[in-house]
Amino acid sequence: MSAYRAAKQKISENQTSVDWIILNSSDASVKDFETSTAAQKVYFTDRGAPEDSSFLGVFREGSGLFSQWNGTRKRMCDIADIPLPGAHNVQNTLAAIAVGLIFGVSETQIREALQQFDRSHPALSHAFEPVRTLMGVEFIDDSKATNVAAVKAALESIKDSQIVLIMGGYDKGNDYTPLREIVQTRVKAAVMLGEYTQQIEKVLADTTDIIKAKTMAQAVQAAYKLASPGDVVLLSPANASFDMYTDYKARGANFKAAVDALQSLH
Incomplete structure (x- = not known):
């Protein structure tokens, strides 16, 4: 993560005064870029209206998204207008x-x-992609979720x-402890x-029932047996795929095949 952040910071350091940079003001490790770039700065946050009157950017407050631009504050849209689920997509929309x-x-x-965004637009492959619903159980392929933050965002997206x-x-070398609370409350x-x-x-031993599987077919079959109508079976690995697959795409394809x-059994 430190190398990834350093690469991003190098981009910001190479910007000039004719460039722009958009920063998440609620993420200290990102907001720090403001001190090392000559670019013009715009901010976003999903944690309420900024107290700083000089704030230039967009923010979430309650059920709405607002802009604060050139000294004027305007309501841009409602959260309900955003066609993509999940708190991370609120941040994406603000940006x-x-x-x-x-x-x-x-x-x-x-x-x-x-408001007019095509809500039927297909999801990116393997990125929280709905596969099908079978006997009331929805299957979602999130094979691209190769870290803990991505898994947490996926779980938060299923309301x-x-x-x-x-x-x-x-x-x-992931730290899985940030998943403990949401797994305990949302993962059966x-x-x-x-x-x-x-x-x-x-890390998750006392938060939910844990079952082991050696193959994707076994994992999908076990998950389906554990699920009830209205439940979601979510492939969101939190890890790279290299133990069993060439990449996350092959893992996601194997999940879909399983x-x-x-379905062929019904």
Whole structure:
């Protein structure tokens, strides 16, 4: 993570006064970039209205997203207007609104674009991608979630269903403790896929029921048996795929194939 951050900071250091940088003011490690760049700075935050009157950017307050631009504060849209689920997509939308404002797009055009966004647009492959619903159980392929933060965002995106979570893979030294609370409250069972899941099991042992599987087919079958109508089976591994697959795409494709095999049994 430190190397990733250093690479991003190098980009900001190479910006000049004719460039712009959009920073999450609620993330201290990102906001720090403001001290090392000559770019013009715009901020976003999903943690309420800024107290600083000089704040230039966009923010979430309650059920709405607002801009604070050139001394004027305007309501851009409601959270309900955002077509993509999850708190992370609120942040993504705030950043996108900031881009629009920088380029002089009017508040009305930005609002209309969000409200008219095609909600049927297919998800990116393996990035919280709905696969199918089988006997009332929804299957979601989030194979691209190769770190803990991505898994937490996926779990937070599922609001009204209990979850059977499939995890595991090549452990990059992750700290799984940030998952404990949400797993305890939202995950009815976790299926550990592969041979290298000891650390996940150790951290989550007392938060939910844990089942082990050696293959994706076994994991999907076990998850389906544990799920009830209205539940979600979520593949969100929190790890790289290199223990069993060439990449996350191959892992996601194997998950889809295993789900398709379940359908053939009905």
